[in-house]
């Protein structure tokens with residue numbers, strides 16, 4: 001079965017379910033995924049410098065620590081100068097991609113976002129700018145692209161309608177999330193999508209739907225990480241997603257999308273101290289160290305116990321460089337475009 005997954009990059013729903021619900025294939029799956037990643041990308045690991053530009057958000061997703069309804073969250077937004085200085089510092093450290101992420105904050109108007117994107121591109125023309133700022137109109141996405149944005153990350157979160165409604169208030173719809181992703185593709189962005197593993201009410205069937213949706217979208221980047229509870233959300237008492245299942249899905253995705261850029265996420269490193277290293281060994285090829293000012297990292301708390309909030313960016317990168325090397329890979333200084 002794994003032979004077929006590797007060659008044909010797909011399986012029947014029943015076969016996917018079997019892989020997801022038994023442990024029988026886990027060992028071989030991980031080995032095959034690593035072999036495929038090494039064939040396409042060698043031992044190279046791309047780094048993306050994450051700048052968390054605002055924790056204001058107009059949305060109220062039930063799982064998310066910076067949701068509008070969390071009155072206990074201390075809010076911040078970075079100034080343009082702060083964002084530029086994070087990128088300048090990152091550039092000096094060897095980063096060639098900057099990811100600007102935040103809640104959907106109306107104070108970051110389209111004009112402001114464009115000024116920030118073009119400002120970064122002017123200062124660092126050899127770098128990629130990735131945005132992860134949520135759902136916008138096609139026009140807005142078009143403006144950011146014109147300003148120089150190269151990539152956009154927008155996880156679909158779950159491809160199952162009913163499940164989507166259990167994770168989000170009625171104002172948000174899967175339909176619009178998908179519309180955003182296809183608009184972004186048409187506008188020429190390198191697009192990233194993905195989902196949480198083990199979010200409340202998720203079934204194995206939901207995960208198969210996620211795989212099918214990704215086949216349709218054919219993204220360049222796929223970010224998955226375990227759901228981790230946040231104590232000030234409606235899902236405070238829900239169990240965290242499974243570490244092993246997340247690793248398994250990384251391997252399945254690597255076999256389905258040999259060229260994709262798949263991060264070993266901070267959430268994976270949060271539920272297991274060796275999570276990111278193990279993610280790399282099972283098919284991931286990207287890590288996203290934090291470049292945000294140390295003072296705000298604690299405030300961008302999507303889930304409890306987020307790691308790497310105390311360290312300076314340089315320290316964080318050094319720590320990660322050692323971890324990646326110990327896992328048998330190598331962080332490279334490269335823009336890290338997808339290899340199609």
Ligand code: SAM
Nearest residue numbers: 063064102103132133134155226227228302303
């Ligand atoms: N507002 C943008 C958006 O909606 O895409 C970007 C920020 S949003 C916080 C980034 C991602 O964090 C989401 O796509 C979601 O998958 C993840 N996330 C949020 N809460 C989480 C939680 N409790 N556990 C794990 N991941 C979470």
Ligand code: FES
Nearest residue numbers: 057061064067103
């Ligand atoms: Fe908006 Fe999480 S609810 S970023």
